[in-house]
Amino acid sequence: MHTHTDSTACDDLAGAARILSAAQHLFAEKGFAAVSMHEIAQHAGVSKSNVFHHFRSKDELYLAVLGAACTSHREQLVPLLSGDEPFGVRLQRIMHADLEFMFAEPERAQLVLREITGTKPDDAVQPAPALLRDNAAALVAQMRIAQQNGEIRAEIDPAAVALLFLAANKFYFLTRNLIRHFPDVDFADDHGRYVEKIADLILHGVLPQEGVPK
Amino acid sequence: MHTHTDSTACDDLAGAARILSAAQHLFAEKGFAAVSMHEIAQHAGVSKSNVFHHFRSKDELYLAVLGAACTSHREQLVPLLSGDEPFGVRLQRIMHADLEFMFAEPERAQLVLREITGTKPDDAVQPAPALLRDNAAALVAQMRIAQQNGEIRAEIDPAAVALLFLAANKFYFLTRNLIRHFPDVDFADDHGRYVEKIADLILHGVLPQEGVPK
DNA sequence: GTCTATAATCAGATAGAC
DNA sequence: GTCTATCTGATTATAGAC
Structure with a gap:
């Protein structure tokens, strides 16, 4: 009566979806090499052979998981980039959305991020690196437009702004479980406060403005 | 005649040092789980059993490698922090040295960095996280002093500056092999140019200074 | 599509000779 | 300190029944 199989237990997912979900969880937590197909099968509530039935190899399963992650990331930044608010507001909105x-x-x-930060010199056309490249390019293009509109200083390298923005957000995310315990940090659990502080720094810099406006 | 053993081949190192060197190379490139003791032994030019003779387990070997890496990192930042140059110069000097x-x-x-960015919620007292904690704390303390001297704006959170600084440098290092191929980036192989651009951004912000000095 | 059973290999680790 | 040989269990992957 159902479209096809009804699931045997646990989640409302069935078959390959259950396996993909378990694999995503484990690969994200421990990395590719530290996870076994046995472990994935257990978490998915299926037999190990069933995993091999749906995915011909461990590599294929990993690529399926990574591909899905990249796809869901791919178009998220682009529609957020444009807008007619002032640059400062737009920057905060983009940081927050990211x-x-x-x-x-x-x-x-x-x-x-693991794929991006662990990349060796040669593998430049993998899905995750390509994703970063595209998002960074879109970000840089937007910075250039803002610069043409006089919203940011003419002397600035748009790529440097994009790097600073991406670095701050990704580093914050990657170290979230560490900086939570740092006594000096009061924004580890409050993304809004983090965005405000970092955006203010990127916009106005750290120097007192009493100096020469140049 | 020598102090003890003379090495059989390859490097000028002998015994445990050869193993440590090979292990560092492989662990850094592929991560803990993706490296086997067999592989390490081969690269070190010794037998697998010999590796186990010097290090009781794979974990112990990894901790030895990681510990050495952390020790060499530990005190590098602190002596660079103080100085009587203007804040902008000091910032550039510290970024460059790092x-x-x-x-x-x-x-x-x-x-x-792999240890720091892959950290799970609980393990907060490991060597690498502790290292980041100490370096970040020293950095924040220095920012506070600069703030008291009026070198940076009073409204700024010193921890946010430290995060921005660390994030930019570490992200730049981690993605060095990727951004080298980005058409928009002209500073991927020129650390000096990178430091200049990022330091300028952190110091002065991106906004045109025609606005209110506030 | 799902399972049990098994193959073939490789992992970390140990014993004991030299 | 270094080696060869070996143990034990885990790993990826396959065969074939249901």
Whole structure:
């Protein structure tokens, strides 16, 4: 009566979806090499052979998981970039949306970032690096437009702004479990406060403005 | 005639040092789980059993490698922090030194950063997290002093500046092999240019200074 | 699609000779 | 300190029944 199989237990997912979900969870937490197919099968509530039935190899399963993570990340930044608010407001909105997106699906974000930060010299056309490249390019393009509109200083390198923005957000996400315990940090659990403080720094810099406006 | 053993081949190192070197290389490149003791033994030019003779387990070997990496990192930042140059110059000097240090021993830096960015909620007292904690604390303390001297704005959170600084440098290092191929980026192989651009951003912000000095 | 059973290999780790 | 040989269990993957 159902479309096909009814699931045997646990989640409302069935078959391959259950396996993908378990694999995403484990790969994100422990990394590719530290996870076994046995472990994935257990978490998915199926037999190990069933995992091999749906995915021909461990690599294929990992690529399926990573591909899904990249796909869900791919178009998230672009529609947020434009807008007619002042640059400062737009920057805060983009930072906040990027954070919300990562914290909403931390496992997928972790997978993508692990691929990006552990990349060796040669593998430049993998899905995760390509994702970063595209998002960074869109970000830089937007910075350039803002610069043409006189919203940011003419001497600035748009790529440097994009790097600073991405670095701050990704580093904040990656070290979230560490800086929570740092006595000096009061924004580890309050993304809004974090965005306000970092955006203020990027916008106005740290120097007192009494100096020469140049 | 020698102090003790003379090495059989390859490097000028002998025994445990050869093993440590090979292990550092492999762990940094592929991560703990993806490296086997067999592989380490091969790269070190010794038998697998010999590795187990010097290090009781794979975990112990990894901790030895990681510990060495953390020790060499530990005190590098602190002596650079103070100085009587203007804040802007000091910031550039510290950023540059931190980068030089990471690029001089990229394997050790990679190991430490992998531990920091892959940390799970609970393990807060490991060597690498403790290292980040100490370095960040020293950085924040220095920012506070600069703030008391009126070198940076009073409204600023010193921890936010420290996060921005660390994030920019570490992200730049971690993605060095990727951003090298980005068409918008002209500072991927020129640390000096990178430091200049990022330091300028952190110091002066992106906004045109025609606005209110407030 | 799902399972049990099993193959073939490789992992970490140990024993004991030299 | 270094080696060869070995143990034990885990790993990826396959065969074939249901």
